[in-house]
Amino acid sequence: MSDKYDVTFSVNGDQRTIHVEARRSLADALREDCGLTGTHLGCEHGVCGACTVLVDDNPVRSCLMFAVQAEGARVRTVEGLAHGDKLHPLQQAFWDHHGLQCGFCTPGFLMLAVGILERDPDISEAALREGLSSNLCRCTGYQNIMKSVLAAATEMRKWA
Ligand code: FES
Ligand code: FES
Incomplete structure (x- = not known):
């Protein structure tokens, strides 16, 4: 049984704390621990870019970043782009x-x-x-x- 860690970061302006194994990717954490399935997983090894999110305003391949590395960061996903019915x-x-x-x-x-x-x-x-x-x-x-x-x-x- 692997150890788990608390990770706190903001996602689309909401503060979230998740409890994950050190090996959990940010992509899996967003999709499975935060329920934000708008971030897609294609190759899962950094080639396709389908999993791109913004971390502190920088585009990042979330399949290549561990969730624990997002501690304290400001993450933005596709779910945060629109304002209500108004598309970005x-x-x-x-x-x-x-x-x-x-x-x-x-x-x-x-x-x-x-x-x-x-x-x-x-x-x-x-x-x-x-x-x-x-x-x-x-x-x-x-x-x-x-x-x-x-x-x-x-x-x-x-x-x-
Ligand atoms: S899923 Fe292809 S780069 Fe992340
Ligand atoms: S992969 Fe189908 S629209 Fe780009």
Whole structure:
């Protein structure tokens, strides 16, 4: 029987304490201990990016991070993007520009894009393409994902 540890962190603004084994990934902790299944698991070894969440505003592959490493951190997942019925501009842009097909990769792309655009709202198209290239879409909808993120970037700049 492995030892378990208390881990306290904020998830989408809510303070949470979970009790987990040291080997539990942040992805499993979010999905199974916090009930936030919007974070998807694809490869589970750092290749696909489906599990991307923001940890202290940095995009992180939550399958590669242990939950205990999130102690004291501010974690944001796809569930925290919308405000009630009002979608985040990135979610709205994915809707408007057909940025998803099966949707499996979408939470990861959304969180990756939020992290990139919050850090650099004026990022060039080339740099954005390079940043988004770290995630994979099995449906190969890359053109519309780019179109969606570019549209959202324009919308988010209006907020700044
Ligand atoms: S599930 Fe984490 S990178 Fe693929
Ligand atoms: S929309 Fe299906 S994996 Fe990207």
